[in-house]
Amino acid sequence: MAKAKSNSRRQPHRQSGGALLRGYFAHHWATLRQSVSRLWADRLQSSLTAVVVAIAMTLPAALYLTVENIAALAPPLEQPARLSVYAEVAASGAQLAALRSQLAARPEVAAVDYISADQALAELAASASFATALDQLPSNPLPALYELTLNLSMLTAAEPAAGQPIVAQQLEALRAELAALPAVAEVELDSLWLQRLQAIIELAKQLLAGLALVLLLGVVVVIGNTVKMAIDHRREEIVVVKLVGGTDAYVRRPFIYAGALYGLVGAALALAALWLATAVLNAGVTDLARLYQSQFVLRGPTSVEALLLLATGIGVGVVAAYFAVADQLRAIAPN
Amino acid sequence: MIRFDTVSKRYVGGSEALSGVDFALAGGEMAFLTGHSGAGKSTLLKLLMVMERPSIGAVLVNGHNVGRLAARQIPYYRRQLGVVFQDHQLLTDRSVFDNVALPLQVSGERTSEVAKRVRAALAAVGLAGYESKRPLSLSGGEQQRVGIARAVVHKPRILLADEPTGNLDPELSAEIMALFKRFQESGVAVLVATHDVELIRQVNCRVLHLDHGRLLEGGIDG
Incomplete structure (x- = not known):
């Protein structure tokens, strides 16, 4: 490429800068x-x-x-995450008490709401349509439930895997950990569906x-x-x-x-x-x-x-x- | 003003359109460029317009080797030329005014200045008052004169014409030639490619005769 020579830009006629600019916009x-x-x-x-x-x-x-x-x-994910921990139906009172203190001692757990099997049955019986059906049962089939409110900031970081929200991974890890505790039947992550939707x-x-x-x-x-x-x-x-x-x-x-x-x-x-x-x-x-x-x-x-x-x-x-x-x-x- | 220095042009995979052409044309000089069709007249003009570049040799205009111009410099070089085409190349979808104004518009000339110069150019070719007409409503001679007005509206110092009288009767041809003469007298270098022998005989000026790409007559060595 040859250099542009200034004299190659010959205008046919000398014009002031302003006139040129006006001409440019007009064009x-x-x-x-x-x-x-x-x-x-x-x-x-x-x-x-x-x-x-x-x-x-x-x-x-x-x-x-x-x-x-x-x-x-x-709904926004910012609301406190909750976990539902279902005890085994056959768990004894001592086992339940031990589980409760184990759960409450964890740093990630902000609060534990305990719903006993009897409470759960009473709540269910309050719905009129179930009352007669429940009377037929020989024993209470419902498990005791611990509803945990989590403190998300206390979740310990797991190995962060690429592409996944870290919180979701940590919640899943916590869920698995709690499910392995003695006398625990099942742990449900309430916000899991939200995570999936996200x-x-x-x-x-x-x-x-x-x-x-x-x-x-x-x-x-x-x-x-x-x-x-x-x-x-x-x-x-x-x-x-x-x-x-x-x-x-x-x-x-x-x-x-x-x-x-x-x-x-x-x-x-x-x-x-x-x-x-x-x-x-x-x-x-x-x-x-x-x-x-x-x-x-x-x-x-x-x-x-x-x-x-x-x-x-x-x-x-x-x-x-x-x-x-x-x-x-x-x-x-x-x- | 124009100088060809042993210029040859060979097209890709084809014949040699020009070979070893040497000539010079001064400002205020007019010359005819003649030869059979295919002798290289159009190629020579294309080299001057930088539509083609020479294979060998140099085309010098005002001392600049125009064959070496960078692509972005070519438009500014072309603004120094006026070109009249055989088929006048008028844009049929615009008025006579807009056609003549084109060379001024591309260089960003002020609107008021454009109007003044276009009227002057049209008057110079005897078409005053034709501004708002459409090219297709004009006769062949008038169209060609519009083409000439467009070629001179920006006061070029070099005027090139390719068979400008090709489709015109002798009387109109003579008128066009008289116009070219006037521009020559005002200091413009005029080069007219034509095979109209009759015309050349009428107008007394230099003749460059091309034959199979060679300049046989009128060049630097005679």
């Missing part, structure tokens, strides 16, 4: 207006492209919102990222292809512009604007579809939520997310157009 504005009117002149092709872009952007965005809504529905949500987010990437690549191809067709139509014009001294940037500009507009319009359509879908679904969702005594409402894209989607559309459109034009510019470069 950008004129180019943008031209690009809009070109897209409008070719409405059918333009709208087809925009719709395909919209579909490709709606899919991952809708999935994202689904995951976000499910995540919002799940893990599923995490996985869904990763899948989503992959899908979004693939679909965005699709958007690049669709916009790139449309811009390429526009370039083919205007090949002569590009050659003329190049021959009268237009820079690559000058040639590129209208196509970059076209790509950005396709991306912008596609993203705007996707956004409209998402808002519409949220509004329509919410009618049913609020009814369903009321049955579960929940105030849950589906949320659509927030304004930040909306802006992000629009920006992504523009960005992808610009990248697609850039590559499409670069190809053509190389084809008419001198040998």
